[in-house]
Amino acid sequence: MNCLKSLCLGILCLFTYQYTFAQDIIRTEETDTIKRWTGKNIVGLDLTQVSFVNWNAGGENSISGIVKGAFMRKYTKDRFVWHNELIARYGLNKQDGRESRKTDDAVQLNSTAGFKTDTISNWYYSAKFNFNTQFTNGYAYPNTDLAISKPFAPAYIFLGVGAEYINKDEGFKAYFSPLTLKNTLVLDTRLANQGAFGVDPAIYDINGELIRSGKKTRTEVGLLVTNQIKKEIFENIMLDHRLSLYSDYINHFGNIDVDWQLQLDMTVNKYVRASVATHMIYDDDIKSKEDVDGVQVTRGPKLQLKQILGVGLSYAF
Template sequence: MLKLFFLSAFLNLSPTSLFAQIQERDSVFDQTNATQTDTIVIRWPQKKAKIVSRGLKDLTPEVLLVKPKTLVKKYKKITPFSLWESQNQFSLNINEVAFVNWNAGGENSISGLANLNLARNYKFGNITWANELRLRYGINIQEGQGLRKTDDFIKFSSVFGYRKDSVTPWYASAKLNFNTQFSDGFRFPEEIPISRFMAPGYLFLGGGVTFEPKDKKFILYVSPLTQKSTFVLDETLSNQGAFGVQRGEKTFTELGFLVTNSWEKEILKNILMNHRLTLYTDYIRSFGNVDFDWEMNFTLKVNQYVNANIGTHLIYDDDIKFDEVVAEDGTVTTPGTPRIQFKQLLGVGFVYKF
């Protein structure tokens, strides 16, 4: 009985019954003007019915003329599946100092530092292939000195890895590193060129193991067998025996032990630490004498497009000599000694990821 009661109530509220009730009550409505597109709309809680029609001319307070709406289907854009992951970032820091009648003195200057980091990473099953290209170039213009270079490097890294299952963080790996610079470097005030493109250039090629946890924030690579090739393609510098090559030679090859480590961590909110370390020792000439390259950078995020950067860079290479004096015939009159190289960076600039 209860089901029959609800069924009868539903039929009494159907559009047909409502339409009939309104026809009986509103004699001004001309049924000949109605079309098949007529619909009944109930406005709750007043429970008043309104007739929606295209062809009505005389409208009562309970009749509303509305144009039919077109239904538009919205489709969600589907991104194609890819085994490659891409990361691109460009940053530009600019610093400027200007003086007008400044009693304390000083020289007008402007400097800029541009960075471009590109990464292309492939992963399928237990195979990974990580590729990274880092480009940096900085210049400074100071009144009375002209244009000078402040920073310059080209660094490319490619690591191919394979692991036996999907659980272990250890990969059997082969790694290639290549480093050089864009333009000439000079020793001032003499303005003597001391480095150029591919003078030096470094190529590391070897195999080992990589420890890479799931979050990929800490990566350790250990290679017991890595070949290091040093290139000095500038004839003047090669004749001086710069960067460890024999005088008159343009290449020099070593075989040794390589360890690299990178670690990225947010130490505080919006403060990101990035650490990169490379250690290398040669088996044949000077085993135990370790060359190192250590970068430490802190990024302070202001917003999506503005960051502040604080960084340090330490280098020690036993083949790079300082204060070496070479005569015109190529003989060394004063032998040089290797030294620790240090660089510090501080800047605020624009960051764009694409």
């Protein structure tokens, strides 16, 4: 009987020890998993207001604002890195006697997974995913009857594999992909029938009857090169430079789609920041539109340029 009691006591002690050891392992794995994920969130509001009362030089009262957010998540384990970034911006301008007009509108999702063969090299074998669209309709002001763009019209998807060079000390990244799929979505029937943003337009007979609707997607395979520099160039001044160059292998190879964003963030204090940003786009498939005597006229591709100067509140957490 004493032997049986001793055996039972020994088994109980063994199970207690195993349970305690297993719990320690679980807690250690949970801690390691949490440490592998790092993240940062930044939300902000830029406001500009101009008001006149008996101002002899003239002028119009106006107010404009841009709400923006950037959310980053990074997973690191040994030689594997997975970086995710969501960027959202939306801006409006209102002047006396005029409808509200959109000044900025963007939704961007960037995700890059990379693996390097040793701990010394700065080169990664990488796969990259990018998605871009907008929140609301866009117009060729003052014409607000017909939208020239809508959410998911267009939307752009890039998916490719290649090699990426990362220098953390210099805040430098360069990505080269010899095989990247670019998919353009125009999920609006009217815009797709017009052939907007490079999709195949609708086909009509001589009487104007629809024979075939416009395609809502356009798929390309080509070469993608991107570069990003994000670093503090002076005290409290952060530079964020992003350049993307893409050329389709099949459709006019050598014609390069350019997307270049440059932003300077200047920190006043913990919550107040000023920013200067430019965004330049050239896409051979995007035809420009102009308002001529109240009628929208389609022109050839042109260089698109946007510049923003803002001062406002920013909160990071």
